[in-house]
Amino acid sequence: MTSHRITQGGLIDRSRPLRFSFDGKTYQGYEGDTLVSALLANGVRIMGRSFKYHRPRGPWGAWVDDPNAVFNVTLGGVEFPNCPGATTMLRDGMVTRSVNAFPSASFDLKGGLDLLHRWLGAGFYYKTFIWPDWHLFEPMIRRMAGLGAVSAEVIEGYASDQMHDRCEVLIVGGGAAGLAAARAAAESGRDVVLVEDHDQAGGRLYQLDSVEGQTPQDWVADQLAAIEAAGGRVMTRTTAFGVFDHRMVGLAQQGPFGYAPRLWRMRADRIVLASGAIDRPVTFANNDRPGVMSLDGACEWLARYGVLAGRNIAVLSNNSFAAPAARMLAEAGAEVTEIDPTTGPIRALGSKRLKGIEVAGKRHPADTILVSGGMTPLVHLWRHAGGKLDWDERTQAFLPGAAPEGMAAIGAANGTFDLDQALTEARAVARDEPRPDRAGDYRVKPLWPEPGSKGRQWIDFQHDVTLKDVELAARENYVSVEHLKRYTTLGMAQDQGKTSNMAGLAAMAAIQGRPIPEVGTTTFRPPFVPQPIALYSGPHAGQLYHPLKRLALEPLHRAADAALGEYGGWLRPGWYGSGDPAGHVRAEVIKARETAGILDASPLGKVEVMGPDAESFVNFIYYNTIKTLKPGHIRYGFMLTERGNVMDDGVIARLGPNRFVISCSSSHTDHVRAHLEAWRQDGNDPDRIFIHDLTQQWSTLTVTGPKARDIVAALDMPLDLSADAFPHMTLRETTLNGTPVRVARVSFTGDLSFEISIRSSRAADLWQALCAAGESVGAGPIGIEALSVLRAEKGFIIIGKDTEGETMPHDLGFGIPRQKKQAAFVGDRSLHMEVANRDDRRQLVGFRVDPGAPPLPTGAHLIGDGDTPRSEGYVTSSYDSPTLGHPIALGLLERGADRIGERVAVWHLGQRSSATVCAPCFFDPEGERLNA
CATH class of the missing domain: 3.30.1360.120 (Probable tRNA modification gtpase trme; domain 1)
Structure with a gap:
């Protein structure tokens, strides 16, 4: 194969060659390569197959915007599925294979499905397989669904560290604007964190000859040194994948391949979005052929990896970025032809390999077509935070509009595509100075899909959504972009719509004869790029799944x-x-x-509740009345769910007028704390109620x-320990x-x-004493x-053992608050619903067995009489009581309170026995020993 690696340049380390394989063939790359750049350097164009038609696919973009190059990667005997090739760094010994292709990407037996494309349009499976019964076809369709294959083996040790941090200013994006803003903010004395998803900061700067009189490498190095000298932090290979409540940003920090990324929950006083922009495709006939690539992506491959995308290149662009890009490619040795895409119909020539391009009936030979339909700002995080978008005619793009609290956008993410303007804007925002108006020399002509055009024009490359599919959706009245997305699966590919959404909504706008902003966008949701499930779960496996x-x-x-x-x-x-x-x-x-x-x-839980509103709060939380509790006294009570079911029992002590300590069940402390906190923030002033879990202290x-x-x-x-001076409770x-x-x-x-x-530090002395x-x-x-x-001898219960998910307080013999408590409390309305007043509710009772009989099995069913007896309850606790000299048991029994003295049948694993229903208290029912 022809090498497309130029002899010098790029950010790779040519002194460190790396060997790897793809679909059974061995290749060589270098340290600093991605899988895509290494394969392109070796002349490989076909790296995968599309989802539905299994058409050959080559890479489109050089980073997170690429939907096509997806691999299963094996390293060190461990297989990792669905690795995006454009962002997966090459490692020595990697064994890669294409997904959704058999036996290889270059020759896929299922490629014949494309011959049936006339009958396999958008939504065909909804209509085709409904008769005679969907379930007949479901197994086959499920086998064909999906892309990569997940290994049956669990990846040992694949778990994410979970980190929590905060800063004053978080800057997302380490390009020109991000670096300039981070330096200005850090030098003004602020605690700054800069995150960049590449392994080397700089963004697109490496495509330029100079930046403010320096080479891009020197300028980037100077900014990084200044940021760190001023106390700022720089996190490379770190993706900000989502913005959540209260400016909490999820960061995924990549380590070496094969290790799960580290999750950072970063809370920032201010977020500056410098995420940049991506090139968007141009729709024309056969625009999905391998070799049709992003112009900006090709420049990135050349600038970062020293890879020339093609030798005979046709540049198809509607914006002013094309000229410097074409010049850069030509200086690297390519023959470049610039073509105006607005002069007539366009069609790519060739099948697996490009042979040329036809524009307005004129053919141009080419082995590569680089297209640029305009820059699309990456505003995903802006929308995650609730920011609005405004349509901008000058850039033909949606730009950040009304800002979320504590957030600003700069540089290309803000539609400022001119470098000098972006640097000025970034420094102004970092210093809280007025920002300049968006300006610059960037020019773009509107160039959007034209409904009714001839040929198959792809909008979503991975999911095989064409312009005709969008037209079909409109004919079937799926005119909302959200409905369009779900009916056609447009935007659901590996890149999550980064390359397809703008073209899709523009096509729908053209079909309806409406402006693009009236059609709107789909909802932006985290994550910004796909993340492994291990990132969210953390090291919750083995003993760490639920640490002791x-x-x-x-x-x-x-x-x-x-x-x-x-x-x-x-x-x-x-x-x-x-x-x-x-x-x-x-x-x-x-x-x-x-x-x-x-x-x-x-x-035992020791959760303190204090503050001016503490009394009314705990009175609302508890089923029992707490406001009458005097300081120095204790009361037993229940906490309920909103459905009125018992969630926890325990005692609450009043330490002072505005201070209480809740002693909840040992196993429920975390749940109780979360329950208290949820209600503290719902309908209460959180500045007047404070909750502290002091169980460990x-x-x-x-x-x-x-x-x-x-x-x-x-x-x-x-x-004074006397009963008079120190009574019970x-x-x-x-x-x-x-x-x-x-x-x-x-x-x-x-x-x-x-x-x-x-x-706790003095507990040992107390224990020994x-x-x-x-x-x-x-x-x-x-x-x-x-x-x-x-x-159990005393008839005291354990919540979750002697209760079930539907147990209410009156089932346990505590019915007075339900009838007499005047103040509102959690679950109060539910206690008066029909289900709460049924006469067949299961109630707590005790059971006595005949002399000499063994203890009842825990979990045994209490069954009625008749030919088809049914379960009327079950045994919850059962022991051979040393104190009483005979077995005792507690259980839940339908109408149990009314059946004391009755004999009931007990069934367990095919064995039948009997017991007598009694009160649940077996020991000291008068309470004399308790009050001694």
Whole structure:
């Protein structure tokens, strides 16, 4: 094949050759090449096939605007699908193959589909395969759909780092305008971050001879050095793919090939958009032939990679950029013919390889056709942020209009195509000076698709959408550009419409006889360019999928021979001691009932709510009335979803007039915090309510059992622990050896209990002191398994275990607030709907088994009588109670409250047994031990 690499020039490193293969053939490129530039340098024109007709496709553009060159790439034995060849940097040993082609891009067996194009127009599958039944054809169509193939093997370690950062000024784009703005802003003392998606900043400057009296390389180097000297940061190979709420910009920072990009969530006080502009195609007959390329793309291949797109080039352009571009190509050794595309019908000659171009009946030999239909500013991020667009007749393009708050556009992204004007504009915006009017020598003639033209004229190259498809959509009344997009799939290709959208909406405007701005644009949505799913998920795999939370006292628990396990996302002691787990759990339950158990309850949520509106806020959040709660007191309550279902239970303590601490379930803390924050921002003044999750800052140790008061009294705390001075459901703040502590009289076991919360760094001292005091009375540590038995004996529930997604508070025996609470609360209306008042709702009850019978299986169904019994509920918790000497169980049963004393059948895995329905409280129903 003929080499198209010139002998010198470009930004590649010719001292570092790289070997790679494409569709089974071996080639050589250089460090700094992309896959497309390396293949073009080796004379390869056909790099893929179109989606529908499998027509041969060559590259169109040199960067993110190229929809055609897409590859599956294997490196180091790992395959990566759908890699855009124009932006994928070449690496030694890459094995690449074309997508949507078999056996190769140059010869594709499915290429014969193009012969059927008359019957395969836009929307043909909607009409053709509806009869006799779509499902007959669906498997075949799905097999043919898509482009690249995803490997069945999981890419080991392919995960994105997740970074959070902020800056005063974020400048997107490292071309001339971006560099000038970044330098001016940094030198004015601002914290500046400049992001550029190429590996080398400079944009199109390398196509020029000089910039402000310097070579492009020297000018770019000077700007970068000045930015960094002033404290600014430059991030290359970094794409700003989306602008989100509150000026949060998503950045994808590329690393070496084979590694997932790093996600930066960058929050900026101000965003300056210097994203540039791209060349747009010209529609004419056979304009999709390999060798029909972007004029600007060809100049980029030459300037950056030292690759000459062709030897005999026809330049087809309607704007003033054509002359310097043609001169640049001619100086590199190409024979260039400039052609005015407005003189008559145009047709490309040749099939797989171009032979020439015919204009107004006159033929010109050419192996390459470079077209430029005008520059289209890249305003995607502008629209992501909510900015408006204005149609500009001078540039024949949509330009940034009304600006989003804290955002400005400069340079080519703003329609300022003259270099000197762009630099002046950029420096003015960076310094908050008045910007000059858009001006310059750029000239462009309107050149848009002409409906009714002869020949097949492509608008979307990858998805095979032609001008006739747009005309068909209009005839079938798909005249909105959004409907046009979905009916024809125009704009859904790899480039996401960057090359096709303008031509498509211009064609629809011409068909309707309306101005282009009246037709409008489709919606711009993130991402600006496709990103791997791993970018968003981050390193959420294996143990990092849901990382375990760790206790501050974990080393002490391990030293005490604790059996650690995951409970609600925390690594917690299940029991203490090796050997028989059931025996250890049973012994711990008995110890807690007879003397006392010491439990590490640190995972209990400790979310503080404070501020002038804190009282009304928590009263709205809770099902129970909280506004009557006095400082130093605690109340048990529920949080509900908007559907009235129980989301979490726990206690809330009032520390002061405007300060509360919510102790939610260990496994629900994150969800509760998000729930509180959502309602804080919805219908409330967020400056009058503040939410702080202090779960990790405070460690909580619980002492529960008849000897609990004696153990706590042994601590050096100035606190009256008597029942009269310190009753159940109250809280006291005091100190322990000079360290602030909170002591709460709450219980999850039904016995006398004290919860002591202390700064996590001092938790070890408290644990050792409690264990030493407990040892003298026969008390000791207990794990979460014993706690589960203790709470079930008392009939206390665990949300998510003893409740289901439709459980409401009155199903659990808490119906008074539903009837008497006057103030609004989350879920209040739902509690009075028909479904909430059905008489067959599942309600919480207890179950007793016959003497000598085994415990009921957890999850067993409670079934009715008759020939076809159905499930009327199920067992939620079941234990062999050491305290009571017989098995106990809790469950949800239809009309359960009315069926106490009734015998019910229990079915599990084909085995049938029975139990007696009873109240859910088995231990100390009078509460004497709780209030001791």
